[in-house]
Amino acid sequence: MTESAVLAPTTLAWITRLIAFDTTSRNSNRELIDVIDAELRVHGLDPVLVPNSDGTKANLVVTIPAHDGSTTGGVMLAGHTDVVPVDGQAWSSDPFTAEVRENRLYGRGAADMKAFSGVILALLPELVSRPLATPLHLAWTYDEEVGCHGAITLLADLAARGIRPSMCIVGEPTSMRAVSAHKSSHLYRVSFTGLASHSSNTPNGVNAIEYAARAIAFIRSIADEHRVNGPFDASFEVPYTTINVGTISGGAAVNTVAERCDFEFEFRAIPGVSTSAIFSRIEDFVLGELRPAMRAEHAIADVSFAPIGAVPSLSAAGTGAALQLVHELTGTSSEETVGYGTEGGLFQLAGIDTVVCGPGSIRQGHTANEFIDLAQISACEDFMRALARQLAHQH
Numbered sequence: 001m002t003e004s005a006v007l008a009p010t011t012l013a014w015i016t017r018l019i020a021f022d023t024t025s026r027n028s029n030r031e032l033i034d035v036i037d038a039e040l041r042v043h044g045l046d047p048v049l050v051p052n053s054d055g056t057k058a059n060l061v062v063t064i065p066a067h068d069g070s071t072t073g074g075v076m077l078a079g080h081t082d083v084v085p086v087d088g089q090a091w092s093s094d095p096f097t098a099e100v101r102e103n104r105l106y107g108r109g110a111a112d113m114k115a116f117s118g119v120i121l122a123l124l125p126e127l128v129s130r131p132l133a134t135p136l137h138l139a140w141t142y143d144e145e146v147g148c149h150g151a152i153t154l155l156a157d158l159a160a161r162g163i164r165p166s167m168c169i170v171g172e173p174t175s176m177r178a179v180s181a182h183k184s185s186h187l188y189r190v191s192f193t194g195l196a197s198h199s200s201n202t203p204n205g206v207n208a209i210e211y212a213a214r215a216i217a218f219i220r221s222i223a224d225e226h227r228v229n230g231p232f233d234a235s236f237e238v239p240y241t242t243i244n245v246g247t248i249s250g251g252a253a254v255n256t257v258a259e260r261c262d263f264e265f266e267f268r269a270i271p272g273v274s275t276s277a278i279f280s281r282i283e284d285f286v287l288g289e290l291r292p293a294m295r296a297e298h299a300i301a302d303v304s305f306a307p308i309g310a311v312p313s314l315s316a317a318g319t320g321a322a323l324q325l326v327h328e329l330t331g332t333s334s335e336e337t338v339g340y341g342t343e344g345g346l347f348q349l350a351g352i353d354t355v356v357c358g359p360g361s362i363r364q365g366h367t368a369n370e371f372i373d374l375a376q377i378s379a380c381e382d383f384m385r386a387l388a389r390q391l392a393h394q395h
Helices: 011-019 030-042 110-122 124-129 149-160 199-204 208-229 275-297 321-330 344-349 374-392
Strands: 048-051 058-064 075-080 099-101 104-106 136-141 167-170 179-182 184-193 242-250 260-269 302-311 336-338 353-356 371-373
Touching (some): 011 110, 030 110, 110 371, 124 374, 136 374, 167 321, 167 344, 184 208, 184 275, 208 242, 208 260, 321 353, 344 353
Parallel strands (some): 075 136, 075 167, 179 336
Antiparallel strands (some): 099 104, 104 371, 179 353, 184 302, 242 260
């Protein structure tokens, strides 16, 4: 298979251009958004930018109206612009310079999820040239990887302007298979404040690391309970709710009682599990047992929680027409669930019938030497063309 035989002339060029922007979540995405904005305007569209509070980042949404000028209902294609860091990863090539090797396109965001956006932009002339029976909405968001913050402001903007798509297809990498459900994701930072002292006189201090370790052990015990006792949902690859402590930092020196320790944890719950109950157990242990024990050593000691982000689950019970549409476009009847979260849960919560379907595999996302098979890009092109035909079919 060669790239020229399976891909539209500008598809690789667009994906390459998007990958070249280092849109790691800690950075601005405005340069990439401005490029997309300019391209949409070339095709006579009128995109709307929805910035974050300080203007350093922005969502972009545009509507291709139906042939009668209507903008209500229709289908929304949604993708995020940010990518995860490459820090500490051993890449064989520059992660922000796309390279094609052995029928794979390598680069940060190739799979998650700039290929999806690149295909949309490459096929934009075909999408705008058809008289559509229902409108097509295109949406790009910021900060999906760190809590889906952009999707929240995007939905607020759509509501304020009276635009409510009937269906949404989120283009996260699913190997172009329909995903009708995923777990919820909840992220927290826990900060322990102790009291520093010389390690030769530990009773004079309060060791924040040691108390954080007790909290982490308790969190792990809850994770073990779910692993052993459930509840279970066999449709998921990991059929139970998981909890993970992902980062930790603290202490100043080995001969100093640690004054500070912070860690971050997340849990991913299967649909139907009470996420508030899980957090309440952790909070009750940390604030009800550990904090009093710390303050018994010294009154200055404290501990606090800070929510980082929350992504609701996507429930198969809420998918209907969107799932049927994807089945028609892909020519398959498969229906899958995934453990990772997407903005789809937020869209569904807002009353939009949502399904996840996009090119590439999540197994390549977030990894060193992230790649997407060219065949997956080609399949996404076929999908987009089929969608354009479907939306124009009734006219």
